[in-house]
Amino acid sequence: MPKENKEKKNTEIKIKETPFWKKYRIAIIFATLAIIIAGTGITYAYMNQSTPPATAKKETKNTQAEKTTPSNERHLDGRRVAIKDANKYPVAVMIENLSPVRPQAGLGQAQVVYESLVEGGITRFMAIYDLSEKIDEIGPVRSARPYYLEWVSEYDALYAHAGGSPEALQAISGFNIHDLNQIGGAQGYYWRSDSVPAPHNLFTSTELLTRAINDNKLADVEPTYTPWTFTDDPEDNKKSTDKEVQATAASNISIDFSSPSYKVEYAYDATTKEYLRSNGGVPHTDKNTEQQIRAKTVVVVSIPPVTDVGEKGRITLSIHGGGPVRIARFGEVITGTWKKADRTARTEFFDARGEKIDLGRGNIWVEIVPEDKGVEFK
Template sequence: MRKKLFVVLAAGLLAGVMLAGCSKNKEEEVVPVPSEEELPQQTPEASEPTPEGFPTVSEREVVDGKVQSYLTGEWKDVKAADRRPIAVMIPNNSPAMPQYGISRASIIYEAPVEGRITRLMAVFEDFDDLDRIGPVRSSRDYFVYVAMGYEAIYCNWGLARPYVEELINRDTVQNISAAVEGIYNPAHEAFDRVSRPGYATEFTGYLFIDGLLEAAERLEYEWDYDDAYVPPFTFAGDETKAQDNYKDAEDATMIYPGGHEGNKGGYGAYNPYFEYHSEDNLYYRFQNGEEQIDEMDGSQLTVSNVVFQYCHGEVRDDHDYLAFGVHGEGDAIVFTGGKAIKGTWERYDGDATPAKFYDENGEEIIFNQGKTWICNIWEEYGEFVEYE
């Protein structure tokens, strides 16, 4: 039976962090988001509650030159797993498809933008053997705040200046940005255009990895994680599956962030969905009724976990720019191993910490090792979410 979920955002969001520079009415004064320094800090040890007795990835140790990734829990070369990731803004509308290199991302964060479509922010730790990633598109402030939680170097081509210019040029944001108005330290060497006959110009700009590394060196960015870094997820141990800890949870093999009906919540334009395959424990991504693929190798995008993170959203101005509350708390569903684990998300400890996900008992949700796709669900359109 198809289940339709009606979600109400939990009460008690922090007044100052409810929205990243958003107000309910155009006439109202914009509410600033507290800076990282203004919020209490959390230590990694305080953010790792797990169900008692269930094996999870905990202490990291190097074995034969590999260590388990903070972002996927998988064994990866130390060089990649111990290095801060990059977060790349990528368009997700039909005229831009297909994207190049996106299947290599460890985390994909999807959120609505103006025009009631979604945009992606792909977070990469494995990128040394890629030549380019893209196409690359412009920034919105809620994406920047999410990237900061992963300690990622943020990569974009363009920005919504009224809401992003001050933020992206802060000392606390390390960015590799194309040279456009509103970017004070552009990275000319990191971006170029690729011939794509039939595509609009805005879908021809790419991030080139050699140039990215040159720009990071010139801008004197550090690649090491901060000592206070908080990993975003807790992963099941090597010999276990997360679903074994959630045997009583609902089964969910088809997941529709925007349901089946057209709606204005961002996911109604192209009707994306995920299909779970038990044989490989992966969720396959579809959009516009077709497989969503990586142009680099023709592979379909797959992930081990899908998250619905419900956030309060508002329309900011006549340009239809949106704002979402990515600090504070809200409802969430984590889909892993064919199960739907209902719970909440919380992010109260500053810009440099990520959202954490908890089940209905207040325990941190255990993810399967592998890639994760996070759908920012506009809470006011949460009624359209479906899974079965």
């Protein structure tokens, strides 16, 4: 018998002769299989928990790459600020410009200022603040007019004022404006000065306006208005870029709203690349700083002439649609068009090529001037 067969025979005889194996061999086989299967399952589960699939890792990488980097360009005026301060909720404050009340407080520290005619040939300001800078006194605060709501609505701003014309108060309610009417129950956000006769003695501050923002639950609301486009200061003596070849020199601007007391002038300061403002033939200063008011950009929006004179000489202005615009910054003026589709739409500025006009980074003054009033750039 060959050796191989002999060993096999001996093994078989040995197994047959083992009572334990004979009695429990089926149980042993099943137990061994169960241990193998359980071990495989544990290994699979561990591998699934500790090592994510390759596709998941790839998707995470792609998602992170698509995130937009937050901008540090402040939405109101284009200045470079901390990212957390770039898009704070805006407040619009109505400020008087009756010649005897000058100098006003806080005008020079506003990010954006709108100036427009009201009754009697006087002008009134609507100053926009993001409240990032501490201002102890802002005012005198005066009443609302309906056409200012067209600009308030662009920003969906909190609107600070003291009363208003019947048309304005009705519109504020109908348009669901975030209202901060001192005469309508918001007295706690203002005070009256004993040193100035009423009604020219109403003031507020960024501290009180910040409290109003919090009380109106607007502090955590992210504004959604579209910022204007901005550009950095050009190098000294550098002319406009090819995009803006239609720009011409503009060192001086004059606007005749009505009487000499309301004539506005801007003179370019080449050192700071800003326009210095004068009103009524004298430098227009800020009461808080005692410094002449400066504008990085002056926007002159041309609108149709006054269309209606109502009760107490109140006027109606056409703000919708579009028309000519001249934008002065860096000592030059660009001629183009402005467009505003409806009340809540952003006013946009386009050059002759149809491209948006970039504004300088800094304080912006928007002059709303009926086309029959005198405006000169030189």
